[in-house]
């Protein structure tokens with residue numbers, strides 16, 4: 389009931405697209421009964437959570453924040469959602485995002501932009517240039533900005549996001565949360581409406597590392613997603629004992645990217661020193677192909693988008709245009725009316741890259757660069773490094789009015805410089821808030837781990853928290 393009240397009180401954040409009040413009350417009552425009998429289903433029984441609106445939820449509208457899917461009520465729930473429900477967790481709502489998870493600001497949604505709850509914090513308002521919080525507020529990051537705003541504003545205890553190039557870590561970082569992108573193949577993508585199948589993973593947002601580990605522990609292998617691994621890899625829980633002197637932290641020199649704020653850089657240096665003082669081994673490492681990651685990601689992303697979006701034809705799901713003079717006209721008009729310009733431009737670019745005469749120059753080349761980026765990480769981890777420590781974003785959250793001024797797509801691409809290589813390589817990464825900037829907004833750092841070493845990664849994150 390308190391979470392539902394918080395949702396009502398924080399409507400101005402625009403974090404939720406759908407609030408599942410009746411269902412939540414019913415689930416909560418059932419959980420309460422189990423808890424009073426001393427028979428909880430597990431550690432998450434009765435815990436309220438929210439889900440990004442690109443995960444299918446049975447008989448609950450699932451829109452991807454797009455006109456295209458308005459009125460789509462899936463006949464099933466995504467595996468990760470179902471697993472949480474089976475554990476007794478209480479679904480309070482579906483959260484806002486950039487249309488089809490394309491973006492880094494949660495500003496490109498048909499339901500309007502998400503506001504970062506920190507815009508209303510005392511620490512930010514004291515520094516603010518304007519008195520009116522309705523004209524001076526900062527973005528929540530994206531594309532899972534609604535999930536981040538929901539957890540940060542205390543209306544959910546945990547939230548699912550999706551992470552294809554940083555979409556869970558970016559908003560998690562700007563909203564001061566712990567946000568985990570698990571290893572590709574650890575969690576099921578069944579029922580997550582795809583952006584880039586070869587990079588998409590469900591992401592977990594919580595307030596603490598411990599909570600993230602608990603949620604990760606109950607999700608896992610799924611027969612319906614053949615890319616998920618056997619249970620031998622499945623994480624269980626954080627170890628009781630951990631000695632930071634046993635680990636080696638790598639600091640990649642290529643992550644000193646142009647555009648990084650002085651405060652983010654200083655914060656990164658401070659935490660590196662913290663590890664050193666505690667006795668961890670710290671060494672500078674090189675990931676030479678980092679600079680090509682953004683271009684590589686965008687070619688692969690557009691190609692997969694071009695293919696994935698083909699299913700939205702106006703016949704099977706959601707929106708259907710009234711123009712039906714021919715089948716072609718129906719397809720074309722439906723897609724023109726249904727998708728925003730970001731989605732349409734990616735479809736167009738992807739189809740261009742995939743033309744017979746362009747295929748080798750773009751798609752094959754990008755696949756080759758993808759391999760080089762993956763090899764960079766492999767070499768570093770083989771040299772004895774346990775985790776890499778990097779910033780998550782270039783700076784703290786931008787003001788909404790500044791963010792939309794610039795060419796949004798360029799900005800969006802630059803923002804992902806630290807997060808995208810991880811998806812290209814399929815590795816696990818977690819972002820942890822470490823300080824407040826002089827503007828009174830969270831600054832976070834990212835830890836990157838080896839494939840399927842998600843619990844080890846969280847163990848180090850837990851030390852850092």
Ligand code: GLN
Pocket residue numbers: 489490491492530531550551552553554555556583689800804
């Ligand atoms: N910002 C990136 C994009 O627009 C990543 C999005 C994501 O992780 N879903 O594609």
